[in-house]
Amino acid sequence: MPRIKDAVPIIQKGLSEKKAIIVIGECSVDYVGRASSKLKLGDRIVIIKRDSSILVHRPRDYSPVNWQPPGCLFEIQSLNDFLSIKAVHKKSKETVNISFKRVYTLLVLDIFDTGEFTLYASEEDMQRCILSHPDIIESGLKVISYEKKIEPGFVDVYCLDSLNRLVVVEIKRRIAGIDAVMQLEKYLEAVRKYSNREVRGVLAAPGISRSVQKSLVALNIEFKPLSPKKCAELLRKTSESKSLEKYIT
Amino acid sequence: MPRIKDAVPIIQKGLSEKKAIIVIGECSVDYVGRASSKLKLGDRIVIIKRDSSILVHRPRDYSPVNWQPPGCLFEIQSLNDFLSIKAVHKKSKETVNISFKRVYTLLVLDIFDTGEFTLYASEEDMQRCILSHPDIIESGLKVISYEKKIEPGFVDVYCLDSLNRLVVVEIKRRIAGIDAVMQLEKYLEAVRKYSNREVRGVLAAPGISRSVQKSLVALNIEFKPLSPKKCAELLRKTSESKSLEKYIT
DNA sequence: GTTTCCATTTCGTCA
DNA sequence: TGACGAAGTGGAAAC
Known part of the structure; x- marks a missing residue:
């Protein structure tokens, strides 16, 4: 249990050497931004x-109770037997002020991490899966483009079906809610303004909320069940490269 | 620098006593869920x-690289001189597997935190501000209701203007983007279906993105500049209670 | 730098 | 429990 007075120079030295620092103790926190x-x-x-x-973490909960993003300036000082850690983010004009009444543990860490991180079964994996295997959506589907800019946003996948109708595919990696339908409808309206061709809307997601089913019928949008994990598996099996360009026709 | 073999029982005891535990060391992490x-x-x-x-935190970045929400079961063991920490979340069928090659620091913490947390200048504050001072949006505005259920969702604030037209107010605490406009437009369409009265849409936010301005004109939606901090200040000055009920007319 | 949209989003609330 | 929307959202990619 280090004394407040001793903690100040230790933290300052750690900061100047760009080390990671952990302070555990009883404190209060003010944030303005x-x-x-x-x-x-x-205790935090x-x-x-x-x-x-x-980051300021409580003994419970996933998310920090207070924080500041990278790029802070720190002021460390002892004020009336309290340890004050002030983090100022100039760019966003934000300040987090932590005042420790007691410090239980103080760690200055010389740690390094260059380990590669890879995530599977993201929405991007689902998109790649559809691009390389469009039949997974519907037999005879041909991809025209993806992430195509349409008036206010990007269409996930843009296709022609076997009857040469335009197909706008909206992908969601989770149960699709009303927002997904609205997004797709927005693109459909935009595409219909540009083209006289018949336009179909397809929502590809692992599921849809019940209330959305009604909207789908009303707006004539089709739902195609598609799970992110199945997509990731299929990609792994067929050893698809990360590059997407080759799928554009 | 505790040895792996020593770490296992220490962590197990800490877990059984529901203490907070911090392990710092060189590890790899696998996640499936x-x-x-x-x-x-x-090093993490x-x-x-x-x-x-x-939470698994790297020496950089705000967000954890891996995590699991509250409610995990833990398995701690030593495997081939590696410390294995396995967190299983039964409910969501997720698993995080951490394998420590070396442990630099091991902390078992007896910490408690009941400190009250209060946040100011949230969107709810903006809503309260409008409810208690509707003139801040427009002179002569009368609040009918708030969080009113309209077919697919909730209207933030629902009013009548001085000419007895319906006014749907959508509040955003940040620069409003296309999503805010879409949301408001969705409510406007729904309200216009239900009522023959003239319906106005007002977007109250600290700003709007440039591309959205065009949509506003096209959809005949009005923009009212309103900052969350100004709202919070006004509430503080007039000492408004947290209760909203009294504003319903 | 602005805008858009995904995220293992998380979190709260309400029916 | 499901659904819907906010969050001091954060983060990345595109333009």
């Missing part, structure tokens, strides 16, 4: 990372 | 919280 907040006294875990971001 | 991921060897900070959530 886009919004503002006040957090009364309690404060992490200052090497990119000058800062 | 809604999606899946692989993270190669590197692992936090197991008292609600049985777990």
Whole structure:
């Protein structure tokens, strides 16, 4: 249990050497920026990372109660027997002020991490899957383009079906809600304005909420069940490259 | 620098006593669940919280590289001189598997936090501000209701203007993008179906993106500049209670 | 830098 | 429990 006075120079030295720092103790936190907040006294875990971001974690919950993104300037000082850690984010004009009444643990960490991180079964995987295997949506489908800019946004996948009708495919990696339908409808309206061809809307997702089913019928949008994990598996089996360009026709 | 063999019982005891645990060391992480991921060897900070959530933090970045929400079961063991921490979330069928090659620091924390947290200048504050001072939007505006259920969702604030026209107000605490306009347009369409009265749409936000301005004109939606901080200030000055009920007429 | 949209989003709320 | 929308959302990609 380091004393407040001793903690100040240790933290300052750690910061100047761009090390990661963990402070655990009883503190209160004030935040002013886009919004503002006040957090009364309690035990927290404060992490200052090497990119000058800062997190204040409570003993519960996934998300930090206070934080600042990378790019902070820090002021460390002892004020009336309290350890004050002030993180100022100049760019976004935000400030987090932490005031420690007691410090239980202070760690200065010399840690490095260059380990590669790979995520599978993202929406992008679903898109790649459809681009390389358009039959998964519908037999005879031909991809024209993807991420095509249409008036206010991007169409996920843009196709022609076996009867030469335009098909706009909207992909969601989760149960699709009303927002997904609205997004697709927006694109459909835009495409119909540009083209006299018949235009179909297809929502590809692992599921749809019940209330959305009605909207689908009303708007004549089709639903195609498609799971992100199945897509990722299929991609793995067929060893598709990460590059998408080759699928454009 | 504790040895792997020593770490296992210490962590197990900490878990059984529902303490918070921090493990810092060189590890790799595998995740399987809604999606899946692989993270190669590197130094990380692992936090197991008292609600049985777990976070894996790299020395950079705001967000954890891997995590699990509250409600995990943990398996701690030593495997071939590696410390294995397996977090299984039964409910969501997700698993995070952490394999430590080396442990630099191991902390078992007896920390408690009941400190009250208050956030100011949220969208709810903006809504309260409009409800108690509807003139801030427009002189002569009368609030009919708020969070009113309209077919597919909830209208933020629902009013009558001085000419007895219906006014649907959509509130955003940030620069409003295309999604905000879409949402408002959705409500406008629904309200116009239900009522023969003239219906106006007002977007109250601190700003709008340039491309959205065009949509506003096309859809005949009005924009009212309104900052969340100004709203919070006004509420503070007039000491409005948190209760909203009294504003319904 | 602005805009758009995904995210293992998380979180809260309400029916 | 499902559904819907906010969040101090964060993060990335495109332009």
